[in-house]
Amino acid sequence: MRVVTARKYGSPDVFRVENWEIPSPQKNEIRIQNHNGAVNSADWRLRKPDPKLVRLFFGILKPKQPVLGISFAGVVDAVGKNVTKFQIGDKVFGSTGMQMGGYAEYICINESSVMTTLPKEISFPQGAALPFGSLTAIDFLQKSKIQKDQTIIIYGASSSVGTATIQLAKHMGAVVTAVCSAGNFSLVKSIGADFVMDYDSFHSESHNKTYDVVFECVGKSSIPSNLKHLTKGGVLVLVGASFKDMFQAAWISLSRGIQIKFGPIKETLENLNYITELAKKGKFKVVIDKSFPLESMSMAHQYVEAGHKKGNVVIDIIN
Template sequence: MKVITYRNYGPPEVLKLEEWEIPTPKKDEIRIKNYNTAVNSGDWRIRKADPKLAKLYFGIFKPKKPVLGLSISGVVEAVGENVTKFKIGDKVFGSAGMQMGAYAEYVCIKESSVITILPKEISFPEGAALPFGSLTALDFLQKCNLQKNQTMIIYGASSSVGTATIQLAKHFGIVVTAVCSKGNFQLVKSLGADFVMDYETFFSESHNKKYDVVFECVGKSSITSNLLHLSEGGVLVLVGASFKEMFQAAWISLTKHINIKFGPIAETLENLNFLTELTKKGIFKVVIDRSFRLETMVEAHRYVEAGHKKGNVVIEITK
């Protein structure tokens, strides 16, 4: 089978196409013929070891797990002898989590993973694009204890997490202001944003409004600038916080009693099923920017790392 590996940390060029044996599922695993996966910010940050402290988890001198990829979307081709939840021929999608390994034609994964049946209303590419940004957005929104008609400003609203956050926040009855480049105004409005704002306006002195939730999706604005727009008793969400910002946020939370949410998310099957139902009903839309072939993974990583994608970037594995 075809696999994209990274044997060393570094730029997109460390990604290489290799041929591996098709894996055999263990007793509690299913083997999925992977039709599509996705490239997200987590992938390129792990590839670069950004920040460097990430090497403590992923491998100090070289990657312990040489195959990246969190999102799986395909068909069950084999099952372990103890598997009861899935059968051969099932269309499935979900997240491999920190086990990764989705940059491959076949993936073996425990049946207890965050994997569920792909309904007919959702395509394989949409199934690959759905988990990362949407599960991230939903987990952080749940931590905010939202109340209907609260106000929220979303910085980086055209990103994978941002496009999901807009739709979910609106579903929960929130008044949403989306911050993105002017070229993406139409996109974020189509997803339900009540107000739009470009980055220059966000940082201008004329922007003096405060919000119940400040939701920073892309790690490109400072904690200080975000706190300027946070209402008393509000919640600041830092999706893309660096380790330095996490320590800063923890100190601010402790000393100033400001509610700041950051850190790893909890991916759950319950949340994936919730998102699946919203998507089936047409309430939630999976935003796909571009699609690349598995063999052009280097190009896909370059594009995502540049930071200008709208929503999600999908990888086609099986023709």
């Protein structure tokens, strides 16, 4: 099978296409013929690595797992002897989590992983694009305890996490303001944003409104600039926080009693099933910007890392 490896940390040029033996599933695993993957912000941060603290968990000198990729969508083509949830021929999608391995034609994964059956209403590309942004968004929204009629401003609203946050926050009854480039106003309005503004307007002196939740998706605005727009007792979410941001946020939370949420998310099957049901009913749209073939992983990473994508970038593995 074809896999794309990153055998060292660095720029997108580190990727190589290799041929590996097709793996056999263990007794509690299924093997998936992977049709589509996705490139997310977590992928390029692990590859780079950013923050450098990543090395402590994924390998000091080089990645312990050379095959990156968290999201997948494909067809079960083999099952371990103890598997009961899935059978050969099932269409499935989900997240490999920190096991990674999604940049490959075949994946072996425990049947209890965060994955579920792919409904007929959702395509393989949509299935691969759905987990990362939406599972990140819903976990942080749950941690924020957002309530009906509360206000939320989403910085980087046209990103993968941003487009998911708009829709999920609206579904929870919040009033949503989206911050993005003017060229993406129509996109964020089409998926539910009540108000829009560009980045210059967000940072302008005339912008003095406060919000119950300030949701920073892309790690490009400072903590003080976000706190300026946070209602007293509100919650600041830092999805793309750097190590420096995390340290500063922890100190502010401790010293000033301000709620700031950051750090790893908890991916759950319950949340994946919840979002899948919304997508089935047409209440959640998976936004896909571009797709790249598996062999063009370097180009896909360059595009995603540049920070201008709209929604998700998909990898075509089986055409």
